[in-house]
Amino acid sequence: MALASTIDGKAIDIIRALGKPNLLDRIIMLFCDDTPKLLESMRQAAAQEDAKTLASAAHRLKSSSANVGAVQLAALCVQTEMLGRESRTDKACTLVAEMHAEFQRVRLALETRQW
Numbered sequence: 844m845a846l847a848s849t850i851d852g853k854a855i856d857i858i859r860a861l862g863k864p865n866l867l868d869r870i871i872m873l874f875c876d877d878t879p880k881l882l883e884s885m886r887q888a889a890a891q892e893d894a895k896t897l898a899s900a901a902h903r904l905k906s907s908s909a910n911v912g913a914v915q916l917a918a919l920c921v922q923t924e925m926l927g928r929e930s931r932t933d934k935a936c937t938l939v940a941e942m943h944a945e946f947q948r949v950r951l952a953l954e955t956r957q958w
Contacts, residue, residue, distance in 0.1 A: 849948045850958035854912030871953045874911050878904060878946050882939060885923065889935035897935055898927025904942070912958065913949040916942060 856866045881904045888896035905920035923938045952958060 849910035849913065849915070849945075849952040851914050852958040854910060855958050858910075870911060875950050875953065877907065878950075882943050882946065884885050885935065885939045885942070889932050889939055892925040892932045894930045894932050896927075897932060898924050901927060908950070911949070911953060913948075914946070916945045916949055919945060 855867065858870060881900045884900040885897055885904075888894070888900065899925035901920045904914070905917050905924060906918060908914075908917040919938055919942045923935060923942070927933055927934065
């Protein structure tokens with residue numbers, strides 16, 4: 844997958860349209876700093892079969908992913924959140940691994956401004 848297709852540029856345009864200096868940079872920095880913590884929270888929740896924590900962390904990451912245009916990452920979060928809300932963790936480890944890999948692509952695309 845090309846990095847440019849990893850990020851939906853429309854989301855970036857919306858942030859830029861707000862006209863606040865450095866806002867995009869701050870949002871990207873926060874996203875890149877917070878996401879590893881949320882992924883680790885989901886990994887631990889999956890290992891401990893803690894569906895509530897899994898759903899909560901997936902929900903938070905879904906929102907922030909959508910804000911920066913990380914559509915595929917947000918979609919994986921939707922699946923994970925639904926799994927947790929159904930009190931299931933059976934596929935969570937696989938989904939978290941997929942989210943981690945997708946986050947690596949997203950972070951590189953954001954840091955290199957490829958959208």
